[in-house]
Amino acid sequence: MSILNKNTALQKLFAMHKSDLAKDEGLAPEQIENGIENGTMVLLGNPNHPNLVPLLVGQPSRIKINANIGTSPLCNSMEHERTKTKAALDAGADTIMDLSTAGDLDAIRTTMLSDWAKPLGTVPIYSVAKKISDTGRKIESMQEDELFKEIDNQCKQGVDFITVHCGVSKVASEMALGPNRTLGIVSRGGSMLARWMNCNNKENPLLNEYDRLLDICIRYNVTLSLGDGLRPGAGCDAGDAAQWEEVINLGRLARYGKERGVQCMIEGPGHMPLNLVRGQIEGIKRLTNNAPLYVLGPLVCDSTPGYDHIAGAIGGAIGVTAGVDFLCYLTPAEHLTLPSTEDVIQGIMASKVAAHAGEVALGRERALEREKSMNAARKELNWEKMTEAAIDPKMVTKRREKHSREEVCAMCGEFCAVKTLRDITPKTKF
Amino acid sequence: MSILNKNTALQKLFAMHKSDLAKDEGLAPEQIENGIENGTMVLLGNPNHPNLVPLLVGQPSRIKINANIGTSPLCNSMEHERTKTKAALDAGADTIMDLSTAGDLDAIRTTMLSDWAKPLGTVPIYSVAKKISDTGRKIESMQEDELFKEIDNQCKQGVDFITVHCGVSKVASEMALGPNRTLGIVSRGGSMLARWMNCNNKENPLLNEYDRLLDICIRYNVTLSLGDGLRPGAGCDAGDAAQWEEVINLGRLARYGKERGVQCMIEGPGHMPLNLVRGQIEGIKRLTNNAPLYVLGPLVCDSTPGYDHIAGAIGGAIGVTAGVDFLCYLTPAEHLTLPSTEDVIQGIMASKVAAHAGEVALGRERALEREKSMNAARKELNWEKMTEAAIDPKMVTKRREKHSREEVCAMCGEFCAVKTLRDITPKTKF
Numbered sequence: 001m002s003i004l005n006k007n008t009a010l011q012k013l014f015a016m017h018k019s020d021l022a023k024d025e026g027l028a029p030e031q032i033e034n035g036i037e038n039g040t041m042v043l044l045g046n047p048n049h050p051n052l053v054p055l056l057v058g059q060p061s062r063i064k065i066n067a068n069i070g071t072s073p074l075c076n077s078m079e080h081e082r083t084k085t086k087a088a089l090d091a092g093a094d095t096i097m098d099l100s101t102a103g104d105l106d107a108i109r110t111t112m113l114s115d116w117a118k119p120l121g122t123v124p125i126y127s128v129a130k131k132i133s134d135t136g137r138k139i140e141s142m143q144e145d146e147l148f149k150e151i152d153n154q155c156k157q158g159v160d161f162i163t164v165h166c167g168v169s170k171v172a173s174e175m176a177l178g179p180n181r182t183l184g185i186v187s188r189g190g191s192m193l194a195r196w197m198n199c200n201n202k203e204n205p206l207l208n209e210y211d212r213l214l215d216i217c218i219r220y221n222v223t224l225s226l227g228d229g230l231r232p233g234a235g236c237d238a239g240d241a242a243q244w245e246e247v248i249n250l251g252r253l254a255r256y257g258k259e260r261g262v263q264c265m266i267e268g269p270g271h272m273p274l275n276l277v278r279g280q281i282e283g284i285k286r287l288t289n290n291a292p293l294y295v296l297g298p299l300v301c302d303s304t305p306g307y308d309h310i311a312g313a314i315g316g317a318i319g320v321t322a323g324v325d326f327l328c329y330l331t332p333a334e335h336l337t338l339p340s341t342e343d344v345i346q347g348i349m350a351s352k353v354a355a356h357a358g359e360v361a362l363g364r365e366r367a368l369e370r371e372k373s374m375n376a377a378r379k380e381l382n383w384e385k386m387t388e389a390a391i392d393p394k395m396v397t398k399r400r401e402k403h404s405r406e407e408v409c410a411m412c413g414e415f416c417a418v419k420t421l422r423d424i425t426p427k428t429k430f
Numbered sequence: 431m432s433i434l435n436k437n438t439a440l441q442k443l444f445a446m447h448k449s450d451l452a453k454d455e456g457l458a459p460e461q462i463e464n465g466i467e468n469g470t471m472v473l474l475g476n477p478n479h480p481n482l483v484p485l486l487v488g489q490p491s492r493i494k495i496n497a498n499i500g501t502s503p504l505c506n507s508m509e510h511e512r513t514k515t516k517a518a519l520d521a522g523a524d525t526i527m528d529l530s531t532a533g534d535l536d537a538i539r540t541t542m543l544s545d546w547a548k549p550l551g552t553v554p555i556y557s558v559a560k561k562i563s564d565t566g567r568k569i570e571s572m573q574e575d576e577l578f579k580e581i582d583n584q585c586k587q588g589v590d591f592i593t594v595h596c597g598v599s600k601v602a603s604e605m606a607l608g609p610n611r612t613l614g615i616v617s618r619g620g621s622m623l624a625r626w627m628n629c630n631n632k633e634n635p636l637l638n639e640y641d642r643l644l645d646i647c648i649r650y651n652v653t654l655s656l657g658d659g660l661r662p663g664a665g666c667d668a669g670d671a672a673q674w675e676e677v678i679n680l681g682r683l684a685r686y687g688k689e690r691g692v693q694c695m696i697e698g699p700g701h702m703p704l705n706l707v708r709g710q711i712e713g714i715k716r717l718t719n720n721a722p723l724y725v726l727g728p729l730v731c732d733s734t735p736g737y738d739h740i741a742g743a744i745g746g747a748i749g750v751t752a753g754v755d756f757l758c759y760l761t762p763a764e765h766l767t768l769p770s771t772e773d774v775i776q777g778i779m780a781s782k783v784a785a786h787a788g789e790v791a792l793g794r795e796r797a798l799e800r801e802k803s804m805n806a807a808r809k810e811l812n813w814e815k816m817t818e819a820a821i822d823p824k825m826v827t828k829r830r831e832k833h834s835r836e837e838v839c840a841m842c843g844e845f846c847a848v849k850t851l852r853d854i855t856p857k858t859k860f
Binding site: 072073074075101102126129133139174175177178179180182183184185186187188190191192194195198199233234235236273274275276300301302303304305306307309310311313314317318321332333334335336337338349350352353354356357358360361362368370371372373374375378379386389390391392395396399400402403406408409410411412413414415416417418420421424425426427428429430 | 502503504505532556559569605607609610612613616618620629663664703732733736737740743748751762764765767779782784787788790792802803805820822825826830832836841843844851854855858
């Protein structure tokens with residue numbers, strides 16, 4: 001039986017938005033339906049999310065971009081996070097993940113759900129960890145029920161996708177903690193579960209009771225973002241046993257989830273030298289049956305804090321050409337602090353560059369159309385059309401402000417190459 | 431006869447700095463000597479440049495970064511360009527190119543030469559074009575002698591390397607102007623020569639009288655940066671006939687130049703989709719006998735003005751893994767205006783990310799050492815050591831300012847994954 005038949009919420013959502021989605025993506029409705037059925041596309045959308053605009057993730061639909069937002073114990077201002085969310089969406093974010101770990105998390109989440117129509121993702125274990133920490137306990141005291149109750153709570157509230165580190169098996173987490181890895185576990189959720197398993201000598205409840213998770217998600221068409229809790233946090237750990245052990249688990253879980261009617265995405269690494277990106281992305285796609293791949297980076301350097309949005313754009317662009325479907329932004333604040341509003345914008349723009357570069361390399365029609373418009377405008381020195389074709393028209397306008405009446409730019413001035421040759425007739429026909 | 435025996439200025443320079451260069455680069459002196467003899471390395475340095483610190487370009491020496499600085503008809507402030515130069519050098523630029531086209535160009539150039547010890551490059555035809563423009567003439571009225579006199583003048587002044595578009599043959603330039611190319615010629619120098627040839631129906635004097643150029647350069651060990659006047663200015667033009675015709679010329683000219691004792695680098699594209707970068711760089715290196723390759727970008731998108739430093743870092747990083755030796759920075763102002771001081775810093779940093787990402791992928795020892803230090807510091811949550819290992823320590827300090835006394839960062843706070851697992855003992859030995 002097909003996934004659309006098993007998942008009533010998804011079936012309704014797809015039926016309602018099929019033609020809009022097809023138009024927006026420039027795909028045939030059948031192509032989208034096949035993608036969802038094959039598990040190579042997911043349609044994000046929880047019917048409990050007010051005014052939801054659902055989103056398709058999975059090539060050949062457009063590459064999507066996520067912005068991580070949220071309070072932290074050291075930077076706890078809901079108002080600031082709201083400003084950042086608006087900035088991210090204005091800059092072109094397709095989804096927001098609320099990663100808040102300080103303040104009234106239920107209030108933050110429900111406010112975000114009612115404020116914004118684009119899909120919202122969360123990492124439910126963060127809320128559990130905060131509650132536990134608030135009562136002075138440690139994460140190993142977490143009860144399985146607490147975790148599943150929180151997941152149920154967030155799904156009911158309308159969250160569209162959740163990161164759940166189901167693939168962090170006891171065996172895999174011990175591999176990551178063992179002597180063969182340089183930087184252990186760098187995922188917050190992954191570290192919590194690893195600690196819980198190590199201290200309690202029990203298997204990961206999200207893996208052990210995976211059916212319970214699926215039972216919750218199918219009711220609201222919540223898409224599982226199968227988290228990469230063991231992603232390499234150092235380039236030298238990329239492709240190690242712990243990472244692949246988890247990927248193997250994720251692939252099996254994604255297949256089983258889909259059989260039960262729940263949509264699944266796969267989260268991917270992480271830190272990875274650029275020569276490994278193509279091979280690893282292809283390997284992950286193979287092991288996870290080409291499920292939509294949602295990546296952080298990949299970050300092709302470890303030593304570039306302050307510029308990780310650029311290191312991530314390098315890995316992301318190559319990743320897209322190898323099968324990545326969904327980019328989680330990295331901001332210039334990564335590894336250092338929570339991002340400012342300006343950082344958020346820079347993070348989105350870097351991801352847009354990566355997505356566009358990847359789509360151009362893949363020959364995607366719309367990306368090539370954009371390039372064609374830009375090049376035609378450049379040939380005509382038509383700044384209005386250049387501005388329109390740019391991935392950030394506002395930035396072009398801002399930078400041209402001082403010389404907006406000039407035909408040429410202030411770099412070359414009268415020595416503009418295009419201007420120099422405008423009245424020249426070539427002497428060749430071919 | 432070897433290049434060192436033919437080029438006395440180079441021979442002296444190398445003898446004087448051999449051991450420092452070897453130490454700085456972590457290479458054996460013989461390796462450097464062989465590189466220079468084979469033409470796979472060049473040693474930038476004109477004896478007339480006061481207080482010069484010479485620079486080696488060519489893998490496996492460290493990847494070098496150039497910053498373009500200079501006045502333009504619409505932004506003509508020597509003081510601003512001086513501030514930008516200082517910022518570029520402080521941020522880590524290895525060389526500066528003075529591309530000024532407004533003001534007293536001789537004064538600007540000689541001031542820069544006496545102000546800064548790092549190698550300075552220029553594009554002599556710009557000064558000729560300015561003089562011609564100042565007298566109300568058009569570039570096609572340029573006399574061959576004017577060009578060679580200006581080159582001689584700049585070499586005498588102490589310029590260390592010059593961009594000369596010797597490969598823009600009449601045939602090649604007509605290919606670029608013809609119907610098979612979308613965006614014609616986007617190089618300023620290239621467009622001037624193309625116009626000159628088209629209007630005068632004569633061959634490029636820099637090609638036609640190449641020996642005259644070599645005669646000037648050998649006296650001062652001025653390195654030729656054989657310019658890519660026909661580089662693609664649009665991704666769809668990458669790899670076209672005009673581009674390769676010029677590359678073929680550049681390879682022949684580099685070989686002949688070396689035979690005559692003049693060091694040569696090759697300039698490379700330009701706009702190029704990322705899937706083409708590796709193949710094109712390998713092709714260019716092959717056709718140019720592995721001469722040091724100095725690239726602008728490659729820019730993997732056309733539609734990213736405001737973010738071309740990122741699009742360029744993507745191409746640059748891949749390029750380095752394919753053989754690129756020298757990166758010309760791109761700033762966020764590219765295609766729009768002259769860069770501000772902040773743009774200059776962003777441009778250098780983006781190039782440093784690209785260079786570092788490429789060197790990590792190539793397994794260069796020093797790049798891996800940096801990553802190792804960073805990862806060890808991260809494991810210990812040692813912010814002092816993280817700051818030291820970062821490509822921009824100042825940026826790390828600045829972003830940590832508000833929370834500098836915290837052991838964790840303000841993103842994860844107490845939920846830091848490293849902290850969560852610090853007291854956990856793995857249960858596995860392997």
